[in-house]
Amino acid sequence: MRDVAIVSVAQSHHRRSAEELNEVEMIQPVIRAALDGVGASISDIDFTCSGSSDYLAGQAFSFVMTLDAVGAWPPIVESHVEMDGAWALYEAWLKIQTGAADTAFVYSYSKASPGDLPRVMSRMLDPYYAGPLWPDSVAYAGLQARAMLDAGVTTERRMAEVAHRNREAARNNPNAQVVGSPSVDELLATPMLSDPLRVHDCPPISDGGVAVVLAAGDRARDWAERPAWIRGIDHRIDGHQPGARDLTSAPSVALAAQRAGVDGSFDVAEVHAPFTHQEQLVLDGLGLGDDVDVNPSGGALAANPMMAAGLIRLGEVATRIMDGSAGRGVAHATAGHLLQQNLVCVLEGGD
Amino acid sequence: MTADDRGDRSISTLPEGLWTQPTPSVPVDLGDDPVRRQVVPASMRYDYTPGLASTRFLRGLAEKRFLGERCPETGEVYIPPRGVSPVSGLPTTEQVEVGPKATITSFCVVHIGFGFNAPPTPFVSALFLPDGAAVSLYGTMGEVSHDQVRIGMRVEPVWVDDDQLTESMENIRYWRPIDEPDVPAEQLKGHM
Structure with missing residues (x-):
């Protein structure tokens, strides 16, 4: 295996609606900041991969438009996934492993504000039996929360505690959208949205994006004083049909964690759990100890740009390793409904 | 009838379908009126x-x-x-x-018209490079016979009436020739 590291990370200041900007105007400063972070231009990059979905802003070939912000001329080696950017990073990491590239640029973004996101999300369901019923994504998540509460896997108080801890942590995150939280008791006194979910149990709807530079070996050491080395990365998928799954556990998290080499101690963990009840499933799957700092950024509960919130988790861990505030960390990204698909990445400082 | 020619499209044209399949334990009996279609209206609205x-x-x-x-x-x-x-x-x-004056960088004589607002055939669709621009705009030609259109031809837009103007490319009804000498093709290099 080649040593590959994240050497630069940039993200937008996430907000409910970047209504004055189109997608390319929104992501351009982020793309530029990530490249400037290592003093690179696109001609220094061997492979570029992005993650986005046309369904979110209702724009055909959105990713082709945003390639303008990369400056893809003369023509570059480029790819795209209709997935969270964490999977674009996985493709880039693979490309470097094959030896076809030494450097890679990865970015992902979305503007969910032009559409009705909970309705748009229902288009991920099978188009014959669930899709025609248009279940919204919050009501769908409520099925999982209810199953977990009933099974005694979590409690409404514990869910409120997750909301409170993440959004209080977001006070230190200049890019966060939802910052600060009422007390747990105050949260529990609020009305139900989709019972058993209250508003605080749900992620915000966000417009935003993230960009990351990857490099192998000496190139990474040239570009960064403290590269965040990818020591393990893996992704696994559970069944698409939620009725065929046990919604009170996430076996694909545990398997991806095992394959990515999640063991020993970690200084920091960033997990991509859009709904409060899901954080516990991810932490249980990762099997982390109690001494880990979980989601110092506030996680997806503080800002949840679709297609980017997973890659942002990798970026948050990498940033802490690069600035020396953490030595070893684990990042998790999810895709699909109800933690269907999961990616786990172990990042480390040092040589 | 085999499973492959029962539907409204062929699954495989390879001999024997190339791959054999295990016999299903549930008998294949779709009756006289198999389900072939599901109509699922769907629409989403975006700003x-x-x-x-x-x-x-x-x-x-x-x-x-x-x-x-x-x-x-x-x-x-x-x-x-x-x-x-x-x-x-x-x-x-x-x-x-x-612009608004422009030069034709490529064109196509359309004999079978598709889509909305297509002019009567044959008509000419073309790429128009506005003076001072690096890239061209798409549109259709008017006020000229299709066999007179050529690369390098000078044109101008014909706009809808002022009270019809909106924030839309539909403001341009079509483009028409103007009495200026053609631009030599070598000057259009890189913009075609």
Whole structure:
């Protein structure tokens, strides 16, 4: 295996609606900041991969438009996934492993504000039996929360505690959208949205994006004083049909964690759990100890740009390793409904 | 009838379907009226957010003006602008009015018309490079026989009536020739 590291990370200041900007105007400063972070231009990059979905802003070939912000001329080696950017990073990491590239640029973004996101999300369901019923994504998540509460896997108080801890942590995150939280008791006194979910149990709807530079070996050491080395990365998928799954556990998290080499101690963990009840499933799957700092950024509960919130988790861990505030960390990204698909990445400082 | 020729499309034209399949334990009996179709109406509504540069362009169209934006690195003017130079990846900062006179950089004589608002066939669709712009706009030709259209031909837009102007490319009814000498093809190199 080649040593590959994240050497630069940039993200937008996430907000409910970047209504004055189109997608390319929104992501351009982020793309530029990530490249400037290592003093690179696109001609220094061997492979570029992005993650986005046309369904979110209702724009055909959105990713082709945003390639303008990369400056893809003369023509570059480029790819795209209709997935969270964490999977674009996985493709880039693979490309470097094959030896076809030494450097890679990865970015992902979305503007969910032009559409009705909970309705748009229902288009991920099978188009014959669930899709025609248009279940919204919050009501769908409520099925999982209810199953977990009933099974005694979590409690409404514990869910409120997750909301409170993440959004209080977001006070230190200049890019966060939802910052600060009422007390747990105050949260529990609020009305139900989709019972058993209250508003605080749900992620915000966000417009935003993230960009990351990857490099192998000496190139990474040239570009960064403290590269965040990818020591393990893996992704696994559970069944698409939620009725065929046990919604009170996430076996694909545990398997991806095992394959990515999640063991020993970690200084920091960033997990991509859009709904409060899901954080516990991810932490249980990762099997982390109690001494880990979980989601110092506030996680997806503080800002949840679709297609980017997973890659942002990798970026948050990498940033802490690069600035020396953490030595070893684990990042998790999810895709699909109800933690269907999961990616786990172990990042480390040092040589 | 085999499973493969029962439907309204063939699954495989390979001999024996190339791959054999295990016999299903549930008998295959679709009856006289198999389910072949499911009608699932679906629609989603979006707000269009054109962004800063495209908003300026669309407002210009409502005044019968073409407002492009310049790449700070190459100096080329892009239209319709999207706020970023596709060559340098840098934000365009300078707004530049181009056209309305333009040059045909390519064309196609259409004998079978598709879509909305297609003129009577045969008609000419073409790419129009507004004077001062680096990229061309799509449109159709009018007021000229299709066999007279050529690359390098000089043209101008014919706009809808003033009370019909909106923030839309539909403001241009069509383009028509003007009495100016053709632009030599070598001058259009890089813009075709």
